[in-house]
Amino acid sequence: MVQLEQLASAHESLVELLRNMPRRVLAEIVCAAGGVSSDNIAEIQERTPSVEVSGLARAARKAAADLVLVVHTFDGKLLVIWIFEVQLSWNADKRWIWALLQAAFAAESRTDALVVVVAPSPRLRDRIRKKLMPQVAPPLLLLEPDQIKLIDDADEARRRPLETILGAVYHAREDSPFSLRVAGIRAALLALQTLDSASCRRYTVLVMSIAPTAVVQQAMKELRERGELDEGRFETFTEMEREGYSFNHGREEGRQEGRQEGRDEGREEGLHIGQLLTLRRALVDILELRGFAVSVGLRERIETCGDLETLERWYDGARSLAVDAPLDQLFDG
Template sequence: MPGEFHEILVKLIQDEPESVAWLLGRAGGRRGARCVAAQTRTGSVGSPGPTERRADGVVRLEFADGSQLLVVCEVQNEWSEDKYFRLPGYVSRAFEDHRIPVSLLMICRSDSLARRFRRGIEMGPGSTVAVETVGPSQVPELGSGDEPPTAAAAVLAAVLRKQPKHVPEPLFVSTLDAWLGTIEPGRAADYAKYLLTTLAKEPATLLEALMKTEARLYHSEYTEELLAKGREKGLEEGLEEGALRHARATLLRILEAGGPVSAERREAIESCTDLARLDAWITEQIPSAQG
């Protein structure tokens, strides 16, 4: 299964495909491009049919000299032999359909995985498909001065890095917070929720503390969502507790109608938190109550 790491990075590419030009440069590929077109993962590399191949993202870049490049983007959690042998098909089908040069860009969860894909894909003697790869060490630490071009790229860098090594954590987090403040609050809040579960403990704690200040619009969006969920959970818990109290009282009334209830039995009923069990006990007593 792809997992959350895969899904958030695919979403970042989908939201701001112009980030792919920056990623390609970080991987050592051609720099100075701008994004002129993009296809999301719902599309495919090639025409529909038995040979359809789906990529995580397909982005068309245009350079200052007018040349173009199609970038097939893949996000990879771990090594996969199956993916290794399918990647050349992505490239050949994209080249066939779009008739412009194609580059394969792998965004890898670890540097070791990036190095493995960077060797390329051997198709035969003297024939290797080149792979541009980006791992954690290829993206800058936020706050280092080497800043990404978009908010999505900043989030991607934070996801890959998780914790800075050469930048103070407060600077790392405040830079990330500033980037999140530049985009639509709802989208920023969604990114923040994922970051809180993927960053290292200290950066995550600092980010959560910043969001509670409500200094930015997305902070309010995040806290309002938490409050709404809390109210909803509280209502559900209140309804459940009310149902439990009613079921306990009903069962005790039925039992008391037939005579004294032992302290042990009363304690078992009053401490029961399983509504289905209480209902079953009530059902067991109904025939004797009607008799």
């Protein structure tokens, strides 16, 4: 059986979740983050996430965002371009990438363009808020948990599965009571059971990668006790419980290593390992989804890379690499 984590990365799963979210719900979230009303929004359309950027000292090149939505008013006018960027790891270079994307989409559309950053990790959001946001102009929007509803009702979870999953993921690592976070993940697991097989697998990766292990285990335990967990539908649940959840497993290894060496860096080291695992999987995923054949040699090079900045650079390049370009160009550039 193909490993679940090979089917979709957490990053790509979250991008896909945003893409498939009800447009009106997404609009309410973004408008709440920006402190504006959504009453004037009539239509929201997705457009290609790539844009050509003219260079001053070199030829124009393409830049790509995770998701781009075009917002229109009731009189048919273009209101704003929303540029969604999913962040699961730290990248200081994003200050330049986000500024570039905003300028490029604004120039192309002749309207305002706004980067909307989606980062489920509280620590990462805090770092972005303090170190990147003051340096990006025009200002960007950073989605916060209080703008995304946490759904814990079973019936509502089945009616609104994608909203339930997003809320559970975004609140899973907050300082809220453990029981509340468990309720959110429990509802997300019920929501997953309403989806088609491919979507269920993809979003399971997202939940298992981001939510703390203890929260997921308790939520699954409670569903089993109630007889509400469809074990047959989720063939990978038992395997993932046994082997651990990749992102959090990396964090735990870091904590254990830190305790053994008597250092306080264990937690940070665990986070670093988790980020490496996530980026490696995401890079292979996006290359294969775009139709590239990843050789054994290149796969080994990706899996042995221990530098986050290099992996981020490869990942950003993979999103905009021409489909007929040799893969060596990406890794040797």
